[in-house]
Amino acid sequence: MxxxxxxxxxxxxxxxxxxxxxxxxxxxxxxxxxxxxxxxxxxxxxxxxxxxxxxxxxxxxxxxxxxxxxxxxxxxxxxxxxxxxxxxxxxxxxxxxxxxxxxxxxxxxxxxxxxxxxxxxxxxxxxxxxxxxxxxxxxxxxxxxxxxxxxxxxxxxxxxxxxxxxxxxxxxxxxxxxxxxxxxxxxxxxxxxxxxxxxxxxxxxxxxxxxxxxxxxxxxxxxxxxxxxxxxxxxxxxxxxxxxxxxxxxxxxVTDPDFCYQEFARRDEDHFQVLRVQDYSWEDHGFSLVNRLYSDIGHLLDVRFRSVATLPSVHSPDLKRAIWNYIHCVLGIRYDDYDYGEVNRLLARDLKLYIKAVACYPDATKTPVCPLSWTLLKASERIHVNLLIMEARLQAELLYALRAITQYMIA
Known part of the structure; x- marks a missing residue:
C-alpha cells in the first residue's frame, strides 16, 4: 500500500x-x-x-x-x-x-x-x-x-x-x-x-x-x-x-437443514421463470424502491456495487463482468444483451467451479479449493474476486426480494 x-x-x-x-x-x-x-x-x-x-x-x-x-x-x-x-x-x-x-x-x-x-x-x-x-x-x-x-x-x-x-x-x-x-x-x-x-x-x-x-x-x-x-x-x-x-x-x-441450493438451469422453466434484468434491474427498479422504503440504503448499496466494479486490478473489465454475470446466471438472472460465450472464454473451468461454490453453497466444502490459475495472483487480487462474488450475490438476492415486494405492492 x-x-x-x-x-x-x-x-x-x-x-x-x-x-x-x-x-x-x-x-x-x-x-x-x-x-x-x-x-x-x-x-x-x-x-x-x-x-x-x-x-x-x-x-x-x-x-x-x-x-x-x-x-x-x-x-x-x-x-x-x-x-x-x-x-x-x-x-x-x-x-x-x-x-x-x-x-x-x-x-x-x-x-x-x-x-x-x-x-x-x-x-x-x-x-x-x-x-x-x-x-x-x-x-x-x-x-x-x-x-x-x-x-x-x-x-x-x-x-x-x-x-x-x-x-x-x-x-x-x-x-x-x-x-x-x-x-x-x-x-x-x-x-x-x-x-x-x-x-x-x-x-x-x-x-x-x-x-x-x-x-x-x-x-x-x-x-x-x-x-x-x-x-x-x-x-x-x-x-x-x-x-x-x-x-x-x-x-x-436453522430449520429444514436439508433445504439447499439446486441447479437453476435444471428446473422446470415453466415454473421458475428467469429474472431478466431488462424487466427488473437494480438501476431502474430495485434502487428506487429500497431507497424509498428504507431511507438512504439504496445510495449506500449502490456505492458498494460501483466500488467493487471500479477497483484497480490486474483483472480486465471483461473478466470482472464475466464473473458478475456468471454468478447471476447460476442464480437465475439473465442479461439479454450479454454474450454468455464470454464466460467460458474468460473463466477457466476450475475458476468457474470455485466461483459457483462460493456464491451458491459456500459452506458445503468449508474450504473451497482455490483454482490453479490463482497461484500467481497476489492475495489482494484473490480477495478482489471474492468481493465480486459477494457483491454479485448480494445484488441477486436483493433483486428477487425487491421484485416480490413490488409485486405485492401493485397486486
Whole structure:
C-alpha cells in the first residue's frame, strides 16, 4: 500500500476499534482495497446500528439467522456477541424456538433467499405483512431483507477467504469446557486471542492505532465490562453446563437443514421463470424502491456495487463482468444483451467451479479449493474476486426480494 492508503485503512480500523472493540478478520482482509472497505463498513454500520425501523437486538438476531443458514461460525459468533452488547435477551440465543414469533416468521424467506432466491414470491411478502398481531411493516421487512442478503453474501466472502476455519474448532476447548475469550475482542487486552485476529494487516501501523484509541480506552473498558456481565447464558436445564454465548451453535437457528441450493438451469422453466434484468434491474427498479422504503440504503448499496466494479486490478473489465454475470446466471438472472460465450472464454473451468461454490453453497466444502490459475495472483487480487462474488450475490438476492415486494405492492 502507498502511504495514503495506509492512512485511510488506519482511520477505518481506528473507528472499528472504538465502536466495536475489535478489528474483525473480514475487515483485515478487505484492507487491501481501502476504497471498497470504506463503502462496506459504512453500509454495514448503517444497517446494524443507525436509524431504522428495527430495534438493534432484532438486527443482530436476523444476522445470526442469516449466517446460520450457511453454518458460518464466524458470523454467528460475531453477531451473538454484538446481540448481547446492544441489550439482546440471552434466552433468545438458546435457539430459534426461543425467539419472538415475529422473528421466527422470517425463517422461510431467510431459507429461500439463502439457497434458492428465485423462489422468493409475492406470497412470502404477504404472509409477513398480514400475520395478525405478529405482522411486519413494509419498512421493517425491507430492512430485514437487506440484513439477510448482506449476511448471506458475507458468508460467501468468509468461506471464500477461509476465515471461518479459524473459528470452528473454538466452540469447545480440549477438556470440553467453554472458551475463556470471545474472538472478536481483539483489542480488549486478552492475550489468548488467536493470532489471526490479534495481528492487523501488515500495511497498518498498530502503534499509531493504539495511540489514537487511547482517549477512548475508558469508554471501551465500560463496554467490555457490560459485555462480560452478559457474556454467559445459564441454560434453562440446570443439568447442562453454561455456554459462552459467543459460541452459540449455528444449527440452533436453522430449520429444514436439508433445504439447499439446486441447479437453476435444471428446473422446470415453466415454473421458475428467469429474472431478466431488462424487466427488473437494480438501476431502474430495485434502487428506487429500497431507497424509498428504507431511507438512504439504496445510495449506500449502490456505492458498494460501483466500488467493487471500479477497483484497480490486474483483472480486465471483461473478466470482472464475466464473473458478475456468471454468478447471476447460476442464480437465475439473465442479461439479454450479454454474450454468455464470454464466460467460458474468460473463466477457466476450475475458476468457474470455485466461483459457483462460493456464491451458491459456500459452506458445503468449508474450504473451497482455490483454482490453479490463482497461484500467481497476489492475495489482494484473490480477495478482489471474492468481493465480486459477494457483491454479485448480494445484488441477486436483493433483486428477487425487491421484485416480490413490488409485486405485492401493485397486486
Amino acid at each position: 502507498v502511504n495514503g492508503e495506509k492512512e485511510r485503512v488506519s482511520l477505518l480500523f481506528m473507528k472499528a476499534l472504538v465502536s466495536r472493540g475489535s478489528v474483525d478478520a473480514v475487515s483485515q482482509q478487505m484492507a487491501s482495497h481501502p476504497q471498497y472497505l470504506e463503502s462496506f463498513l459504512r453500509t454495514q454500520h448503517y444497517i446494524l446500528y443507525m436509524d431504522g425501523p428495527l430495534p438493534l437486538p432484532y438486527r443482530h438476531y436476523i444476522a445470526i439467522m442469516a449466517a446460520a443458514r450457511h453454518h458460518c461460525n464466524y458470523l454467528v459468533y460475531l453477531h451473538s456477541a454484538q446481540f448481547l452488547r446492544v441489550g439482546g435477551d440471552p434466552l433468545w440465543l438458546q435457539g430459534l424456538e426461543a425467539a419472538p414469533a415475529r422473528l421466527r416468521l422470517l425463517d422461510h424467506i431467510n431459507k429461500v433467499l439463502a439457497h434458492q432466491p428465485w423462489l422468493t414470491a409475492c406470497s412470502h411478502i404477504q404472509a409477513l405483512l398480514k400475520a395478525g398481531e405478529q405482522c411486519w411493516s413494509l419498512a421493517e421487512l425491507v430492512q430485514a431483507v437487506v440484513i439477510l442478503a448482506h449476511c448471506h453474501s458475507l458468508c460467501s466472502f468468509v468461506f471464500g477467504c477461509d476465515t471461518d476455519s479459524d473459528f470452528a474448532p473454538l466452540a469447545k476447548s480440549p477438556n470440553d469446557t467453554p472458551p475463556t475469550f470471545c474472538p472478536f475482542d481483539a483489542a480488549n487486552g486478552n492475550t489468548n486471542v488467536p493470532q489471526s485476529l490479534a495481528s492487523l494487516d501488515s500495511g497498518c501501523d498498530m502503534v499509531c492505532l493504539k495511540e489514537r484509541i487511547q482517549k477512548s480506552r475508558e469508554e471501551q473498558e465500560r463496554k467490555d465490562e457490560r459485555f462480560l456481565q452478559t457474556q454467559t447464558l445459564q441454560q434453562t436445564d440446570m443439568e447442562e453446563e453454561e455456554e459462552t454465548i459467543c459460541f452459540a451453535d449455528p444449527s440452533r437457528f
